Amino acid sequence: MIADRRPEQATSTCSFCPKACRFACPVSEATHSEALSAWGKMSAAHQVLTGARPMGADLASAVHACTGCGRCTAMCKHENEVGLTLFQVRGHAVQAGVQPRGAASTLATFQQAQNPFGREMGSLVASWRAQRPVKYPLFPGCSTLVKRPSLLEHTLALSEAFGAPMGVARSASKCCGYPLYAAGAMEAFGAHARAVAEAFEETPEVAVLDAGCAFTLVKLYPEVGVRLPCRVRTVIDVLHENLPHAPPAPPLAERVGYHDACHLGRGLGQYDEPRALLSKAVTAVVEAPSIRREGGCAGGGGLLPRTMAETAVEVARRQALEVAEEPSVLIVSGCPTSTRMFERAGRRAIDLVSLLERWVSQS
Ligand code: SF4
Ligand code: SF4
Structure with missing residues (x-):
């Protein structure tokens, strides 16, 4: 999965690229900012890594404007690992004490409670x-x-x-x-x-x-x-x-939209399994024009909901529209974080597991 683990090489590859993945980044699209495209953020990271500019609040914000969705990587002929590289470069912001507030508070909470919620x-x-x-x-x-x-x-x-x-x-x-x-x-x-x-x-x-x-x-x-x-x-x-052992039940008379969650799909390669389950549970499934490896992002990864909360919700809103324009369509995801993001964007959404439970409960 990691095409090149050296951050300097990865950022160099992007900074000399003619922005071939220009339209891939959900954060860049949601903010209408080329500086927040994969190319823009990796160029900023390259300046930090080469010592051309010190890590300051502005560059820290740029390298945090990424969900780690991997969509740019999927569209890159070098399969350059932009998300994971930017996460590594965030370490320089930690060292310089210039993390965005949401990232710093998450880290502080984690160091205290060993989880991001501060709960026992x-x-x-x-x-x-x-x-x-x-x-x-x-x-x-x-x-x-x-x-x-x-x-x-x-x-x-x-x-x-x-x-x-x-x-x-x-x-x-x-x-x-x-x-x-x-x-x-x-x-x-x-x-x-x-x-x-x-x-x-x-x-x-x-x-x-x-x-x-x-x-x-x-x-x-x-x-x-x-x-x-x-x-x-x-x-x-x-x-x-274990689908062959599921109790017999008719599909729910529901038209749903399926969203390929980034960590489940691009991350773990599970595209067919959720679709096979979903096809048994409901009568109709719609999907976005770009799916599977090129599917969109719901904005929940990379701490984006904590560092750029409004942008994260806008990313989810745009992806929901890609999946289904009609607000009545229930959006299904195999990732609880994606489901929460769609809900925050005002859309009807449900976890695949919860939908399946509703399906088998009929029998
Ligand atoms: S991820 Fe690939 S296509 Fe996108 S800017 Fe970097 S090198 Fe270019
Ligand atoms: S990993 Fe996703 S959010 Fe990050 S730069 Fe690439 S496309 Fe944008």
Whole structure:
């Protein structure tokens, strides 16, 4: 996945490029700013890395104006890893003390509580722990635990209905650490990843609900030399495998729009599995003109909702329009963060797991 891990080489490639991915970036499009295109942000990062300009608040803002969606990479003939490079360069903003306020507060909260919500997660997880052995230990992600317990309820109920019972794992009290990575705190992320890996030693396999967490565990941990001692799968992957065991139920008479969440699609290559599940659950599915590897972004990654909140919502609003112009269409995503972003943009949205639970509950 990482075409070139050296930030200097990656930023150099972009700064000498004729902006070939000009229209790929959702942040640039939402802000109408060429300075915030992949080319513009990587050129700013290049100036920092070569010492041409010191890292200041303006350059820090530029390198934080990225969700890490990977859409530019998908459209780049060099497959240049813009998002991950910009996240690395954010480390210079940490060192210079010029992080945008939302990134600095996220980092401070994380350093205090080991998660971005400042919550004590152990007791929260204990209230959900399985009371009996289950087939799949479940890692919901702290965002779902804190903000969307109904999605967790739906996941547990749906896994039973599919004959693949899940139960919240003890390791679920740990945040995967993605906010540290997105804040550019790479050393802290590496240390956190090693601690999380120890917590995963209790189980040979884990099902992960949040696509961002799964992407972090599977793709980002190896970047800092950490390999988990267990197999990591997404809940969607497990449900897809067990789809033949789903109870018979007619599809819901609902027309929905499917959004390829960045971490699930470009990040983990899961394009067909969610579509196969969705095709059983509803009568009609519409999609954006650009899908799969070239699909749009919902604005929830890279700390953008914390550093450029209005822009993040505008990114979601624009992507929702791409998926379906009619506001009545229910937008479905395999990533809880994307679902929340569409809701913040005023659209009807639902997690794929919750929609599937609604489908099987008819029977
Ligand atoms: S990501 Fe690729 S296409 Fe886009 S500016 Fe960089 S080198 Fe050019
Ligand atoms: S990773 Fe996404 S948000 Fe970041 S520069 Fe590329 S297209 Fe823009």
